[in-house]
């Protein structure tokens with residue numbers, strides 16, 4: 069990490085600006101932060117990452133000072149913004165508006181003026197959309213939309229097929245994961261670093277980063293009945309409320325005590341770490357429960373079986389997205405395992421506790437084929453090109 073502060077944002081015309089509004093939780097900033105780091109690291113692009121909420125950001129980048137308007141980490145210029153604070157914006161080559169966050173009118177006006185005076189200098193304006201495995205994504209990816217101002221904005225859809233914008237995955241990530249998983253000492257060292265010294269290499273370890281759901285209690289009860297020692301590692305967040313409810317204690321107690329034991333089950337409350345640390349946590353567990361968009365993808369890159377607790381949307385639209393993903397994930401999986409895994413995910417997301425218990429047990433018995441599938445999946449999902457490389461190519465060809 070190079071740490072010399074960016075003095076201002078008057079970087080070369082050849083820079084990219086990424087704008088992010090933190091709607092909720094960490095997914096919006098999580099995705100844009102990964103993309104910004106990768107564009108710098110692998111494509112030597114100068115990137116300004118404009119973020120409205122540095123407090124949320126600091127949960128996944130602990131070195132960040134939430135009160136500093138401009139700072140520089142991993143080669144990325146991080147700039148705090150709100151509609152009124154943008155006075156010295158210099159357009160670069162590309163302007164990424166993440167997840168339809170609205171750009172300030174001052175910037176739009178600047179682009180309109182540029183179009184009139186120097187059209188070749190107008191940055192390529194891209195709206196980076198949320199990830200979905202639905203079929204319609206292919207047809208909408210990379211379409212331009214003419215704005216009332218005469219400017220053109222392109223819709224960039226990440227996705228799981230060659231005709232979409234791809235998936236964020238750094239060039240060497242899967243090799244790094246393989247060498248990490250090759251030696252069990254890596255995971256034990258990580259657990260020790262997180263303050264847990266008594267996990268043995270053969271223990272069953274699950275990470276849990278979900279929204280609130282009573283399904284978690286069902287899984288705890290399942291592990292309690294088993295003779296094998298299990299550890300549930302819970303980064304501090306929304307899952308704790310459900311654990312506290314199940315254990316009839318308070319979230320504060322969980323956070324204070326950090327370790328709870330029920331028979332052979334150990335529940336450990338972890339601090340949130342940076343993304344690098346979180347990836348390694350996912351690589352180190354036998355099973356991961358993840359959520360939202362970014363941790364969902366990182367669980368896939370971990371090559372381990374997982375449950376996706378999808379971000380809830382109005383009219384249960386999220387279940388359509390969940391089904392679309394499961395359909396492609398299960399494509400090369402034996403139908404009886406695929407069915408159990410899909411039913412488990414549906415039940416978990418719908419708080420259907422009886423079905424969670426039933427399908428979790430089946431999945432537990434089918435762990436090895438599911439693991440084999442999870443290991444192979446990233447190559448199928450990436451289709452030869454990750455999101456950053458497709459995005460850079462898209463910019464070059466536009």
Ligand SMILES: Cc1cn([C@H]2C[C@H](O)[C@@H](COP(=O)(O)OP(=O)(O)O[C@H]3O[C@@H](C)[C@H](O)[C@@H](O)[C@H]3O)O2)c(=O)[nH]c1=O
Nearest residue numbers: 093094095098128303340341342343346360361362363
């Ligand atoms: C637990 C943990 C997570 N993280 C990171 C991983 C991810 O980048 C980020 C979590 O983001 P997600 O997994 O996407 O889940 P999320 O629930 O935090 O974010 C959600 O926000 C909503 C507004 C969006 O609509 C959703 O699609 C989704 O993005 O936090 C760490 O860096 N360290 C940690 O210790």
